[in-house]
Amino acid sequence: METMPRIVKIGGALGFIGGIISIVCLAVFFEIDESALAEMGAYMLIAVMFFALAGGFARGGQWSWNVLLLMTFLTIGAVGCLLVFEAMDLYAGAILAVIGALIILSLTAPSSKVWTNRMRI
Amino acid sequence: MTDSKNHNVAFAWAGMLGVAVFIIAWMCADAIDTAWQFGVNTLSEFGVSDTDARLYFNYGCCWAAGLLMAVFGIGRALNGKNEGHIIGGVLLFLSGIALVLIGFFTLDDDAAHKFIAVSAALFLFMSMIAITAGNWAADRKVFAGVGVVVIFILVAMLFAYDLAELEAYGIIAAMVWFLAESVNLVLSCRKG
Numbered sequence: 001m002e003t004m005p006r007i008v009k010i011g012g013a014l015g016f017i018g019g020i021i022s023i024v025c026l027a028v029f030f031e032i033d034e035s036a037l038a039e040m041g042a043y044m045l046i047a048v049m050f051f052a053l054a055g056g057f058a059r060g061g062q063w064s065w066n067v068l069l070l071m072t073f074l075t076i077g078a079v080g081c082l083l084v085f086e087a088m089d090l091y092a093g094a095i096l097a098v099i100g101a102l103i104i105l106s107l108t109a110p111s112s113k114v115w116t117n118r119m120r121i
Numbered sequence: 122m123t124d125s126k127n128h129n130v131a132f133a134w135a136g137m138l139g140v141a142v143f144i145i146a147w148m149c150a151d152a153i154d155t156a157w158q159f160g161v162n163t164l165s166e167f168g169v170s171d172t173d174a175r176l177y178f179n180y181g182c183c184w185a186a187g188l189l190m191a192v193f194g195i196g197r198a199l200n201g202k203n204e205g206h207i208i209g210g211v212l213l214f215l216s217g218i219a220l221v222l223i224g225f226f227t228l229d230d231d232a233a234h235k236f237i238a239v240s241a242a243l244f245l246f247m248s249m250i251a252i253t254a255g256n257w258a259a260d261r262k263v264f265a266g267v268g269v270v271v272i273f274i275l276v277a278m279l280f281a282y283d284l285a286e287l288e289a290y291g292i293i294a295a296m297v298w299f300l301a302e303s304v305n306l307v308l309s310c311r312k313g
Contacts, residue, residue, distance in 0.1 A: 066262065073266035077273030084277040084290075108263060 008057050008115045011106035015054025018075075018099040022047035025092045042087040046096060049075040053103060056116065065116040069107050076100035129310040132196020136303035139189030140296045146181025150174035160286045165234060168227035175227075183224025191217030193303065197252065200310060205255020212248035216241050242291070246275065249298060256305065264305040271298040 026043035030036070053075060055061060056068040063071065079096045082088040106112055150167045151157060154174035157166060167178035191214045198210025219241035226233040253268030271294050278287050278294070 069262050069266060070269070073269045074273070077270040080270060080274040081277035084274060084281045086281075104263065104266065 002119075004059065005109075005111040005115055007106050007109040008112050011103050011112060012054045012057035014099050014103050014106065015050050015052075015057060018050030018096055018103075019047045019054060021092070021095060021099070022050060025089065029089060039087050042082045046075070046079060046082070046088075049078060050096075050099075057112075059119050061116060061120055063116070064120060065107065065113045068116055069104065072100055072103050072107065076104075129196055129200040130307055132193060132199070133303050133306035133310060135189045135196065136193035136299055136306065139186045139193060140299050140303075142189060143182050143186040143292075143296065146177045146186070149181070150177040153177065160289050163285045163288055164292070165223070165228050165238065168224070168234075169229055179224040179227065184221055187217045187220030187222075187224070189217070190220060190299075193217070193299075193306075194248070197302070197306060200306060201255065202259040202309070203255050205251045205253075205258055207255075209248040209250075209252030209255055212244045212251060216244035216248060219244060245295060246272075249275075249295075252302060259309075261305055261309065264301055267301040268298060271295070 022043050026040060026047065029039060029043070031039075049071070052062075053068070053072055056063045056071065061068070076097055079088065079093050079100065083090065083093040107116075147164070150170075151159070151174075154167060154170045154172045156162075157170070157174065164178070164182070167174045167182070169175065170178070194210045194213030194215075194217055196210070197213055198207045201207035201210055219237050222237045223234065223241060226237055228234050249268055249272055253265050253272065256262070256265035256268065274294055275291055278291055282290065
């Protein structure tokens with residue numbers, strides 16, 4: 001069985017960390033209030049997107065390298081949109097955007113491209 | 122061939138210079154006109170200011186930055202690898218020309234000013250979409266991704282902010298894209 005390159009492991013781990021941070025933010029900023037529904041939904045959406053990115057790095061991942069890169073940019077774009085609408089805490093958004101940028105850096109490595117394209121379902 | 126590539130790199134640097142000129146002129150105008158507030162007043166209000174901020178805005182932000190933007194647009198179109206780049210470059214050129222015209226038609230000519238300002242913004246936005254699509258097709262995926270993020274954020278701003286905030290934050294977002302695109306053009310010229 002082919003060994004997973006370290007940069008791919010790092011990319012996947014960053015995706016998980018982003019998802020976990022979003023879930024933690026969901027808990028921290030949780031309010032029993034109808035007006036807080038949009039904010040809670042925003043954190044859930046971002047958590048799902050980050051976990052999906054982590055899944056894209058795994059053996060038998062769901063996306064090719066092109067799609068994985070596009071999805072990473074879309075995740076950062078979604079974080080940016082939620083910050084514009086003030087549906088997300090500014091510091092949490094900044095941390096998640098930086099994690100997204102680091103995932104992109106890990107994807108630019110040649111071994112990531114080879115791995116994600118070869119190890120797809 | 123080498124000469125043509127060098128010229129294209131010069132076009133690319135015009136984009137970076139345009140951003141630098143715009144930022145410096147904006148900062149100077151803001152420092153001079155203390156009544157102007159970020160996100161409260163529109164940038165166009167500098168153009169009819171009683172202070173020297175008017176000169177910095179009209180000559181720096183509009184004329185100089187607009188011309189550099191138009192030059193960059195020509196470079197983008199000439200060095201285009203596909204239709205997206207060429208169309209985007211032409212739209213960027215038109216946006217630069219419209220920016221120059223904003224310096225001529227200030228808020229005193231209200232109708233003309235609004236028409237040209239909206240045209241400049243729309244040309245710039247459409248060129249962003251075209252160049253982003255061109256970058257994706259030309260396998261410049263990371264630079265295309267920057268375009269995707271900026272376009273997303275600009276659309277969100279359109280719904281979330283009022284005109285003054287949209288203008289100020291939108292220009293900052295556009296400048297980030299401009300810098301990324303300038304770097305892209307420099308690198309693609311080197312690669313050939």
